[in-house]
Amino acid sequence: MKVALITGITGQDGAYLAEFLLKKGYEVHGIKRRSSLFNTDRIDHLYADPHEQNVKFKLHYGDLTDSTNLIRLIQEIQPDEIYNLGAMSHVQVSFETPEYTGNADGIGTLRILEAVRLLGLTQKTRIYQASTSELYGLVQAVPQSETTPFYPRSPYAVAKLYGYWIIVNYREAYNMYACNGILFNHESPIRGETFVTRKITRATSKIALGLQNCLYLGNLSAQRDWGHAKDYVEAMWLLLQQDKAEDYVIATGVTTTVRDFVRMAFDEVGVTLEFSGKDENERGVVIDIDKEKQKELNLDPELLKIGQTVVKIDPKYFRPTEVDLLIGDPTKAQKQLGWKPKYDLAGLVKDMMESDLHLVKKDDYLKKGGFKIMNYFE
Ligand code: NDP
Ligand code: GDR
Numbered sequence: 001m002k003v004a005l006i007t008g009i010t011g012q013d014g015a016y017l018a019e020f021l022l023k024k025g026y027e028v029h030g031i032k033r034r035s036s037l038f039n040t041d042r043i044d045h046l047y048a049d050p051h052e053q054n055v056k057f058k059l060h061y062g063d064l065t066d067s068t069n070l071i072r073l074i075q076e077i078q079p080d081e082i083y084n085l086g087a088m089s090h091v092q093v094s095f096e097t098p099e100y101t102g103n104a105d106g107i108g109t110l111r112i113l114e115a116v117r118l119l120g121l122t123q124k125t126r127i128y129q130a131s132t133s134e135l136y137g138l139v140q141a142v143p144q145s146e147t148t149p150f151y152p153r154s155p156y157a158v159a160k161l162y163g164y165w166i167i168v169n170y171r172e173a174y175n176m177y178a179c180n181g182i183l184f185n186h187e188s189p190i191r192g193e194t195f196v197t198r199k200i201t202r203a204t205s206k207i208a209l210g211l212q213n214c215l216y217l218g219n220l221s222a223q224r225d226w227g228h229a230k231d232y233v234e235a236m237w238l239l240l241q242q243d244k245a246e247d248y249v250i251a252t253g254v255t256t257t258v259r260d261f262v263r264m265a266f267d268e269v270g271v272t273l274e275f276s277g278k279d280e281n282e283r284g285v286v287i288d289i290d291k292e293k294q295k296e297l298n299l300d301p302e303l304l305k306i307g308q309t310v311v312k313i314d315p316k317y318f319r320p321t322e323v324d325l326l327i328g329d330p331t332k333a334q335k336q337l338g339w340k341p342k343y344d345l346a347g348l349v350k351d352m353m354e355s356d357l358h359l360v361k362k363d364d365y366l367k368k369g370g371f372k373i374m375n376y377f378e
Contacts, residue, residue: 005029005077007064007112008085012190013130015042017083017233022046022056024237029077031062031070031086042190064108065100071115078121081240083128084112087160090194091134092319094156101155106162113170113178122176126240129167131180132160133225133251133326143329146182146249153321168247177245181236184251184328187348188229189355196258197226200265201352205360207310208269208294210303214310218317220259220275220282223325227252228343228351238337251328252341259284262311264346268353270294271304273311284311297357 004021008014009030018028032040040047040059048055060077062069064086074082087105088094094101109129116125136144137153152158164180171178191198196217206212227250235250259275262284266273270293273284286308291301304310333339343351 004081005079067111098155102159105159109163126177133184143327145329179245180247184225186227186229186232201356204265205356216314223255231341248333255327264349
């Protein structure tokens with residue numbers, strides 16, 4: 001039985017990857033951070049009582065900023081594969097916390113590599129590094145492939161650039177099986193709520209139910225190559241099953257603006273939007289309502305009105321330096337790994353909207369049923 005260690009197991013990708021590896025028969029260990037509230041929502045369904053026999057899923061406290069902790073855990077676990085997914089992963093937040101981001105995302109990667117080297121595991125333990133399309137940053141060429149030059153545009157991307165190159169360096173210097181998956185944006189119903197796709201699908205669901213009036217966004221013209229996280233964790237695993245460690249771009253090859261993602265989300269609840277105005281004055285206005293579709297979804301077709309503004313710009317979401325256009329070329333992964341995504345963008349939006357509409361309706365029903373969200377300070 002293979003043993004895997006996942007950093008960032010409580011995150012979107014960590015949760016899907018843990019589920020994927022358990023299905024493949026792995027023993028899965030994960031590093032979670034101590035927090036004052038439970039932070040394991042995404043993996044609670046995988047939890048097994050540690051008092052039971054043959055438990056295949058184990059969590060350990062730890063942090064990528066703590067090398068002694070990482071050395072001890074890797075020594076105890078002796079993993080065949082390490083997936084380094086832990087990171088301060090929010091690009092805009094990295095402008096607020098640049099030093100911490102450099103420490104966790106950049107030097108954290110070095111700490112993992114050094115732990116494996118110091119423990120004499122270089123020929124046993126294979127390492128996957130969660131590299132990112134943010135490395136491409138300021139557009140040099142499109143579509144972006146393994147040979148496109150990098151030009152990072154945020155403290156997050158600069159930290160990840162260090163992570164990328166230290167993986168390449170340890171592979172070459174110590175003959176380690178260490179590789180970078182250069183993953184383009186990937187989303188899902190369990191995506192963090194402050195990334196743009198999930199922010200859109202949650203707000204669209206609330207607006208459709210009359211629980212929110214308006215969605216405030218930043219740069220609607222940014223273009224992203226969005227895939228589904230479920231497809232992307234399979235690629236992570238494939239990267240570690242090859243004869244030779246190499247770096248791969250994982251992407252769909254299709255790019256879409258944030259604006260069009262918003263349109264697609266509203267379409268899912270039978271609402272057609274038109275955008276007008278420029279920059280800070282741009283607006284998304286309802287121009288058509290499919291009342292039949294709304295009835296099928298148990299939505300009130302009289303709630304939203306033609307002409308109503310449901311999307312506005314708040315400049316606080318503009319970034320000091322933006323990445324305008326990402327579109328990946330996944331040819332190498334398709335040819336060498338045989339990787340092929342199952343979801344397209346329409347399927348992704350549908351999956352996210354179904355899930356968020358369900359979650360928002362559930363909260364609404366509870367509220368209407370007289371249940372209150374507990375407030376300890378009342
Ligand atoms: P999430 O933000 O959902 O998850 C990040 C995980 O890292 C969480 O488990 C978080 O813990 C953990 N973490 C944060 N800081 C530390 C730290 N100092 N020590 C240990 N763990 C830490 O990210 P995703 O799942 O979306 O992404 C996974 C990885 O892939 C990240 O490295 C991200 O940068 C990278 N990536 C993501 C892409 C995407 O589109 N999703 C694309 C390309 C790369 P907690 O739950 O406690 O906060
Ligand atoms: P990104 O994802 O920065 O690409 O990083 P995010 O969803 O945060 O932004 C995508 C684009 O949308 C624009 N945008 C907004 N973004 C957010 N978060 N909130 C808004 O209100 C908003 N309005 C417009 C942004 O400016 C940007 O252009 C993600 C993360 O998962 C990284 O960890 C990962 O490395 C990259 O994807 C690939």
